[in-house]
Amino acid sequence: MKYISCDVLDAVAAEDLNRYAELKGFRNNYPLDVKDFAYTVFGLDLLEVNMASMNFDGIENGSEILGGLYPEGHSFMGHEKVIIVDSHINNAGRKRFTIAHEAGHYSLHVMGVDAGSAVYNRTTRPLLCRADNSRKDPLEWQADYYASAILMPETAVKSVISRERKFGTTACRDAICRLFGVSKIAAKIRLQRFGITVSDEPFKSRVNCGERQFAAMQRQYSYGYS
Ligand SMILES: [Zn+2]
Numbered sequence: 001m002k003y004i005s006c007d008v009l010d011a012v013a014a015e016d017l018n019r020y021a022e023l024k025g026f027r028n029n030y031p032l033d034v035k036d037f038a039y040t041v042f043g044l045d046l047l048e049v050n051m052a053s054m055n056f057d058g059i060e061n062g063s064e065i066l067g068g069l070y071p072e073g074h075s076f077m078g079h080e081k082v083i084i085v086d087s088h089i090n091n092a093g094r095k096r097f098t099i100a101h102e103a104g105h106y107s108l109h110v111m112g113v114d115a116g117s118a119v120y121n122r123t124t125r126p127l128l129c130r131a132d133n134s135r136k137d138p139l140e141w142q143a144d145y146y147a148s149a150i151l152m153p154e155t156a157v158k159s160v161i162s163r164e165r166k167f168g169t170t171a172c173r174d175a176i177c178r179l180f181g182v183s184k185i186a187a188k189i190r191l192q193r194f195g196i197t198v199s200d201e202p203f204k205s206r207v208n209c210g211e212r213q214f215a216a217m218q219r220q221y222s223y224g225y226s
Contacts, residue, residue, distance in 0.1 A: 003138070004108070004113055004142055006145065006193060008113060009108075009142060009145045009146055009149060010149050010154045012107060012108065012113055012146065012149075013146055013149035013150045013153065013154075014149075014153060014154065014155070016037075016041055016107055016150065017037075017150060017153055019041050020037050020040055020041050023040050023041065024040060030156065030179055030180050030181070031096070031151070031179075031180055031181030031182075032096075032100075032150060032151055032180070032181075034096045034099045034100045034103070034150070034151070035099060037100075037103065037150065038083055038099060038100075038102070038103040038106075041103075041107075042081075042103060042106050042107065042111075043081055044069075044081055044082060044083050044102075044103065044106060045079060045081065045082045045083070046082070046083050046084075046085065046099065047076070047077070047079060047082055047083070047084045047085070048084075048085055048086075048087040049084045049085070049086065049087060050086075050087050050088065051063050051064075051065045051066075051084075051086040051087075051088070052088070056128055059128065063086075063088075064130050064131065065086065065128050065129065065130060066085070066086050066089065066098050066129055066130060066131050067083065067084060067085045067086065067098040067099070067101060067102050067128075067129050068083070068084045068102065068126060068127060068128040068129060069082075069083055069084075069102045069105045069106055069110070069126060069127045070082050070084070070126045071106065071110045071124060071125075071126065073124065074124075074125070074126045076126070083099055083102040083103065083106075084102075085098050085099055085102070086098075091183075092181075093181060093182055093183045093186070094183070096151065096181065096182075097147050097148075097151065097182070097183075097186060098129075100146070100147035100148075100150055100151055101129065101143045101144055101146070101147040102127075102129070102143070103146075103147075103150070104142065104143035104144070104145075104146030104147050104150075105127050105129075105139070105143045107146060108139075108142050108143065108146055109123050109127070109139060109142075109143070110123065110124065123139075127139075129143070148182075148186060148189065148190050151180055151181070151182055151186070152176060152180045152182060152186070152187070152190045154194075156179075156180075157176065157190060157191070157194060158194060160172060160175050160176055160179065161191070161194060161196060163175075165196070168199075169191070169196055169197065169198045169199050170198055170199065172191055172196055172198070173187045173188055173191060173198045174187075176190065176191065
């Protein structure tokens, strides 16, 4: 197991987003269409699966599994190169994060990260991801970081910070949530990476901006990667 730095993970995510924009022929819009991203960049299909009804080797209860990745050479119900996600996840943000996490396993751990002299952490086996206890595994942490980096790209987040910081840290967080379609906790963790600790200060008037103002912000923070 090799350590991969946050800088390298952000760079890999930015490269993959660039590739997505190139393949689609237009700049990326946010919130990111993560299913289309995984298909376009990696050729990964998506299957929604009732995990509770599945039998996985070595796992007592299928409902522990949130998502999984079956790379080429491994078949899940007749499909290869497929992301599976639990059909019972009813929080849209959580489902998007899970799909992005599995795309992260493909980019980082199946394709491998070439960090100069070595390809890190390469695996060819299927990966099954649980809700919580597997989070301690560095592979799981790396896939989580990658997910946050493609859903909330570094350049875009830094731009939101420079614009919103004067309105307070919760204003930054809430702008991130709305612009990138992520949960408050995901936004908070991403902001910490760039030195912003979200305090529990009351919302400023700026946060409750009208739809027109929000649409203007969204245009401003729409990023191209080509
Ligand atoms: Zn995982």
